[in-house]
Amino acid sequence: MSKFCxxxxxxxGDFYKGFCVKCYAELNDFLDVPKSIxxxxxxxxxxxxxxxxxxxxxxxxxxxxxxxxxxxxxxxPTFTFDLDxxxxxxxxxxxxxxxxxxxYQQTKRIPxxxxxxxxxxxxxxxxxxxxxxxxxxxxxxxxxxxxxxxxSQRIEKQVAYLARExxxxxxxxxxxxxxxxxxxxxxxxxAASVVQNMREQYKLRFEKSGxxxxxxxxxxxxxxxxxxxxx
Ligand SMILES: [Zn+2]
Ligand SMILES: [Zn+2]
Numbered sequence: 001m002s003k004f005c006x007x008x009x010x011x012x013g014d015f016y017k018g019f020c021v022k023c024y025a026e027l028n029d030f031l032d033v034p035k036s037i038x039x040x041x042x043x044x045x046x047x048x049x050x051x052x053x054x055x056x057x058x059x060x061x062x063x064x065x066x067x068x069x070x071x072x073x074x075x076x077p078t079f080t081f082d083l084d085x086x087x088x089x090x091x092x093x094x095x096x097x098x099x100x101x102x103x104y105q106q107t108k109r110i111p112x113x114x115x116x117x118x119x120x121x122x123x124x125x126x127x128x129x130x131x132x133x134x135x136x137x138x139x140x141x142x143x144x145x146x147x148x149x150x151x152s153q154r155i156e157k158q159v160a161y162l163a164r165e166x167x168x169x170x171x172x173x174x175x176x177x178x179x180x181x182x183x184x185x186x187x188x189x190x191a192a193s194v195v196q197n198m199r200e201q202y203k204l205r206f207e208k209s210g211x212x213x214x215x216x217x218x219x220x221x222x223x224x225x226x227x228x229x230x231x
Contacts (some may be wrong), residue, residue, distance in 0.1 A: 132227070
């Protein structure tokens, strides 16, 4: 059977469904993507909202948002994602035919529309909301400010480290007070883990005290905790 491509007139080479493969690929669109994707992003910490929570913006997370919305007619498809300015680039690799003789890839651009949001942690931070605080104080007879500053910096570093994975750690602020330094945490869980780390790493002794400060929506008592360390 003689081959003839009705589009370009080619008479030899690879053919698929009556066209030369090149023309077949040109005539078909193998990748279907949404016109744009809307992503809620916190204007403070730039975390994005995926599956009911704010997370760091990574390809993995953007992938979760778009993956359910893209379709391909290539066989054995795999997808790769890239970010270009405000657009997400989706590339599908696969083959035009089921047997895999004609590999092909197609790339499309999906503009990301960021919707302004304000995540819970940043909201807490801006309202100076706190659930636990660490008081760094002088030991009796000591007035060396650098010891307090150093401890505070160590804690700040830990919080920054935790915040890379845990948005709740974002709700954190510190202030100098007459007696020393106070560090405030929007999450008691985060404060407890920082204290635990400081105990293990620097063998510091923290005294813990609790204080009731309200009742939550379910009628449960809400506690605020204060940890005090003397250096
Ligand atoms: Zn052709
Ligand atoms: Zn935020």
